[in-house]
Amino acid sequence: MRTRTRLLAPLLLSTACATAPAPTPTQGEAMAVTATRVSPPERPFGTLREQAQRQQAWLNERMEKALPQLMRQYGIEMWVVPMREYNEDPVFTALSAPTTYAARRRTIYVFHDRGPEKGVERLALGGGSQGGVFTPRRAQRQVDGGGVSREAELWGPEQWLVLKQVLEERNPKVIGINVSRTFAFADGLTHGEYEGMAEALGPDWVKRFKPSGGLPVDLIAWRGPDEVRFYEDLTKLVWNIIEQAFSNNVITPGVTRTSDVEWWMRQRLADLGLDTWFHPSVDLQRQGVTEAQLGEDPVIQRGDVLHCDYGITALRLNTDTQHMGYVLREGETDVPEGIKAALKVSNRLQDIVFEELRPGRTGNEVLRVSRERMKAEGIDGTIYSHPIGLHGHGAGAMVGLWDRQEGVPGNGDHKVMPNMWYSIELQATSPVSEWNGQRVRSAQEEDITIDAEGKVHWAWKRQTAFHVVR
Structure with missing residues (x-):
């Protein structure tokens, strides 16, 4: 380590002073210079x-x-x-x-x-x-x-x-x-x-x-109070990274591809000394263009509706979050009202599942009652929520699968319990007037905690407004 420090120090000095070569520093001088040039590591959760x-x-x-x-x-x-x-x-x-x-x-x-x-x-x-x-x-x-x-x-x-x-x-x-x-x-x-x-x-x-x-x-599913406190901080970090990813700091309309954003999100975790339990995904919807026409790795353009699926692993615990974004067109200062309305519909479906997720109920019961309310309110949606914690798709009662909306035999018959966590994962599809009635899928996922008394809480908060790329 000492040898490495002595070799690095002259390089740092020569970069700072590009005139005459610097004299060979002492060990103490080398350590001091290195300390001033190297940023301290980011440790969001301590050593x-x-x-x-x-x-x-x-x-x-x-x-x-x-x-x-x-x-x-x-x-x-x-x-x-x-x-x-x-x-x-x-x-x-x-x-x-x-x-x-x-x-x-x-x-x-x-x-x-x-x-x-x-x-x-x-x-x-x-x-x-x-x-x-x-x-x-x-x-x-x-x-x-x-x-x-x-x-x-x-x-x-x-x-x-x-x-x-x-x-x-x-x-x-x-x-x-x-x-x-x-x-x-x-x-x-x-x-x-x-x-x-x-x-x-x-x-x-x-x-x-x-x-x-x-x-x-x-x-495996059981979580204690301090784990809940930590999970709020972990969820805040998830939001922070998504907010950066869906901004002009990362996206240049007409240049940046969806895969560029995915790898930025993945790299950001590595830079923080953290990991994930799945590779991030970023996809988009565009007016007048089908998914097949977009291709596998499209360039992000103005007017696109963005979507990401992202998870962080830290202290053996996992998050699972899906958020929506929008890229402003030239001359736009805000997200079009019809697209905002699509997000409000998926927010309403979140409300329903949030209210029906009660300890003592089976996952299939939560799914059935939530879907009955969803249909009564005229929402075209799908519910596929799951426990989370020590595993991303965690242990406990499953509340639907995207292709099993009638219920999940076995896993869905298990009961929700206090002191466990869920990812409320779902989607609602709505016609957008500004897109000539084209249907936009608003897929959201937000983590919640259930306390010892059975009360449900958002791990931090849930998305109610689009992330905006200007």
């Missing part, structure tokens, strides 16, 4: 260490508050979650510390509900304690044939024998395992792991296995 401390607090809260309640709700006395390195169960990120990126060799998490007074015991058979969340338990292995034993890293068949010891000591009547034909989030137990566990434990224990049902789904 990585600060982020990890916050995430660890979220994990502790999830284990202490959500886990016991959900295990009792689903009738799971003991929950066993085995997985192998790089083939982790979907629930892994809801159970692991921010400094853990993968399971260790084979990791078996065991949760034993000992009742309201003693609480849920948490064991890790393999892997670490995840910041004190689990009590690690190791296998005993003979060393050098001398009769001396010590704890060994769990890996092979002996790991299942440690699990068998845990079961024999606690004698649970019901053992929950993550197998499901309905929920991907509850189907993390691989076939190979099941076979190895069943063979080692024997038929008497296998008889006590029970699908864990909604337990992993709802544990």
Whole structure:
């Protein structure tokens, strides 16, 4: 590092003073010059260490508050979650510390509900304690044939024998395992792991296995109050980037292509040290031109209606946002009223879903009632909202799919719960008088949070006016 600093400093000096060559600076001078020339990194959510401390607090809260309640709700006395390195169960990120990126060799998490007074015991058979969340338990292995034993890293068949010891000591009547034909989030137990566990434990224990049902789904979906506070800041950043993307800072009408805007949005995240869970998309609608005529990567022109779909990943949490923009024509000072009206219609559909998204209802019930109200108000729209959080298309009750407006069997039959988040995603299509009645699709997506009392809140706010490129 010192060598690199000394090499960089003369370059910086020669750039600043293009006359005589600068003398070789001392180490202290080089560091001072570098500090004045290099901008500090942008860290919208603090250092990585600060982020990890916050995430660890979220994990502790999830284990202490959500886990016991959900295990009792689903009738799971003991929950066993085995997985192998790089083939982790979907629930892994809801159970692991921010400094853990993968399971260790084979990791078996065991949760034993000992009742309201003693609480849920948490064991890790393999892997670490995840910041004190689990009590690690190791296998005993003979060393050098001398009769001396010590704890060994769990890996092979002996790991299942440690699990068998845990079961024999606690004698649970019901053992929950993550197998499901309905929920991907509850189907993390691989076939190979099941076979190895069943063979080692024997038929008497296998008889006590029970699908864990909604337990992993709802544990992944559960969010605490500080996560909500963070999510508001994350959503503000989403808005900030979209506002820049749909402005003259990024778009030059007649020059900029939709892909240019997409890559700018993607690069902006990389520059901030953040990531996304999908590549951004930008598309447009134009008066008198069909989608096919526009082609795959059109140049943005004046008079175009813009649309983007954008998500940010930070501290393992995800956003999902769709906004609308407009490029002013020469002589225009505002968005045409007919196009504004199209946005108002999709805003109204947002209102309806927002009002109907209530804990205790299934996703299919929310969809059915919302669509009935939509049709009664004469809105031509589609509703395809989804949970969000540790995954972009998150765990929980699905409220429609764009091609399944009659409801989604299985996933849509799950119930909305307090302390979870949704992306209200939908579209409304309206005729625009300024475009000779041509129909304009206003597709919007905005994230919401549901608090412990079941009240719905916008994560920050929702779009009610177009982003404008002048």
